[in-house]
Amino acid sequence: MTAGEIVKAVEGTLLAGDPETVIEHICIDSREAREGSLFIPIIGEKVDAHKFIAQVLDNGAAGVFMSHGDVTDPDKVHILVDDTVKAMGRLAAWYRRMFDMPIIGITGSVGKTSTKEMINAALETGFRTMKTAGNQNSQIGVPLTLFRMEQGQEMAVIEMGISEYGEMDNLVRFVEPDVAVVTNIGEAHLAQFGKMENTMKEKLKITSHFTEKNRVFLNGDDPLLRQAAASMKCPVVLFGTEPGCDYRAENIHIEDGKNCFTLIYPEGREEVVIRQLGHHNVLNALVAIAVAKHFGIEPSKAKEGLSKYEGLPMRQQINHLSHGIKVIDDTYNASPASVKSGINVLHQLDNPGRKITVLADILELGDMSWQRHYDLGMEVAESGIDMVVTVGQEMKALAKAIVDSGKGIPVCSFDSNDAASQWLIGNIQDGDAVLVKGSRGMHEEEVVKALRERFANKAES
Numbered sequence: 001m002t003a004g005e006i007v008k009a010v011e012g013t014l015l016a017g018d019p020e021t022v023i024e025h026i027c028i029d030s031r032e033a034r035e036g037s038l039f040i041p042i043i044g045e046k047v048d049a050h051k052f053i054a055q056v057l058d059n060g061a062a063g064v065f066m067s068h069g070d071v072t073d074p075d076k077v078h079i080l081v082d083d084t085v086k087a088m089g090r091l092a093a094w095y096r097r098m099f100d101m102p103i104i105g106i107t108g109s110v111g112k113t114s115t116k117e118m119i120n121a122a123l124e125t126g127f128r129t130m131k132t133a134g135n136q137n138s139q140i141g142v143p144l145t146l147f148r149m150e151q152g153q154e155m156a157v158i159e160m161g162i163s164e165y166g167e168m169d170n171l172v173r174f175v176e177p178d179v180a181v182v183t184n185i186g187e188a189h190l191a192q193f194g195k196m197e198n199t200m201k202e203k204l205k206i207t208s209h210f211t212e213k214n215r216v217f218l219n220g221d222d223p224l225l226r227q228a229a230a231s232m233k234c235p236v237v238l239f240g241t242e243p244g245c246d247y248r249a250e251n252i253h254i255e256d257g258k259n260c261f262t263l264i265y266p267e268g269r270e271e272v273v274i275r276q277l278g279h280h281n282v283l284n285a286l287v288a289i290a291v292a293k294h295f296g297i298e299p300s301k302a303k304e305g306l307s308k309y310e311g312l313p314m315r316q317q318i319n320h321l322s323h324g325i326k327v328i329d330d331t332y333n334a335s336p337a338s339v340k341s342g343i344n345v346l347h348q349l350d351n352p353g354r355k356i357t358v359l360a361d362i363l364e365l366g367d368m369s370w371q372r373h374y375d376l377g378m379e380v381a382e383s384g385i386d387m388v389v390t391v392g393q394e395m396k397a398l399a400k401a402i403v404d405s406g407k408g409i410p411v412c413s414f415d416s417n418d419a420a421s422q423w424l425i426g427n428i429q430d431g432d433a434v435l436v437k438g439s440r441g442m443h444e445e446e447v448v449k450a451l452r453e454r455f456a457n458k459a460e461s
Helices: 003-010 049-058 084-096 112-123 141-146 167-175 196-207 223-229 279-294 299-308 336-348 366-381 395-404 417-427 445-454
Strands: 013-016 025-027 037-039 063-066 077-080 103-107 129-131 155-159 179-182 215-219 236-240 247-255 258-265 268-274 317-320 326-330 355-360 387-391 411-414 433-437
Touching: 003 013, 003 077, 003 084, 037 049, 049 063, 063 084, 084 141, 084 167, 103 112, 103 167, 103 196, 112 129, 112 155, 112 279, 112 299, 141 155, 141 167, 167 196, 179 196, 179 279, 196 223, 215 223, 215 279, 223 236, 236 279, 247 279, 258 279, 258 299, 268 279, 268 299, 279 299, 279 336, 317 445, 326 336, 326 445, 336 355, 336 366, 336 433, 355 395, 355 417, 366 395, 387 395, 387 417, 395 411, 411 417, 417 445, 433 445
Parallel strands: 025 037, 037 063, 063 077, 103 155, 103 179, 129 155, 179 215, 215 236, 236 247, 326 433, 355 387, 355 433, 387 411
Antiparallel strands: 013 077, 247 258, 258 268, 317 326
16 A cells, blocks of 8 residues: 555545555554554553654654654654544555455354354365454454455455444444354443343444345354344344254264264254364354355365364363363453353363362453352352352352352352462362363463463473
8 A cells, every 4th residue: 555545545644755655564563563564553541652653663664643743754654643543444444445355254242263263264175264363353453454454365254343332333344244143142241231132232233234145144042143133134044053043063972072063054964073172162163164155165174174273272272281180271251151161161071080160250241240240150050060269359249159059069269360379279189170261351371370380290282
């Protein structure tokens, strides 16, 4: 792109520099700026990255966006915009339209990243794909993802996450997905949306521009999404285990430590094996196969890509430690639904010892936080877990529910990861399996690290 094209795309003003300057790279991290880069300074809660403008230009960057301040190098491109984040979104939308390739947009309350990875694994068996790196699914992350589109790619799989009203409208404007996937509607971000019906309404805006030419894939096991399917204005494909799902899993079982199931789909059936445990990963595999079939890849081929997929760090990653101890690192994030899926995976582990859960606060549940934690505790008490360890103030509600349930499950509560880790190190027994989970802000990876270091003489992941 030239600076002049960018100015026009973002409705900005060129304050300095040559409009014919070629921009080859977009970055928001000053450390990533290089020759040919356009640096976009983000104004954060603590740092205004405009203060790095002079530095990145000295280091060779070709130009910058700026919403305030003075030109620091008259020979370099300076583009004045109203808001750097909004301008980046406008530029991403303009850039996306340069490519005539199908884009699969993925949203949902939980499981977006793992679903994205599995869809990509299935599509890679037939196409050259581009996917969201990590979980760059925000108002900033999605534009950065779109800037990675390039000639030679045939398809893009893009994660689209929201936590506030109006955000999906922006993401749809940037991405313009051709196909949409909605994983589920859960209790994530209730502080912002108030109730799950509002969450669903916002998530389904991913299809706001869809016509009969587009298609949406909905989780048929999710009551809210199944109900919404009847009123969609575009073709709907349901995936799940319930009757009536277009892509349905039957005979789900564990074999040699792997998830196995029979896929029933309109044209036939297929035996599928994936490495990831848990019911939710069966659903991920179903929609991955369904999306691949939509683009002409037969399930018999798509399942080969899924069988090779190894999963993501901090997302139900199973660590085999010494003394037969197994630790499930599910510390990336948490919601009530994902805690239950983590416990499901814990129960699927073949270990001779106890099943122990280490649960830290689930954040962003708003005024309902205490009640949601308490209700989840009642469900955990019914799950057959042998011991519960909690970290944080909110999880004390879950601990109370465990006690109130009368199930006799031992529960220990701690205020810090360090205290919980020390207790676990002193109380874990040979053959125990431990699930460690909490919201990102609780940093439960610290607990996993402590266990790995203590029982690491034969550790392997």
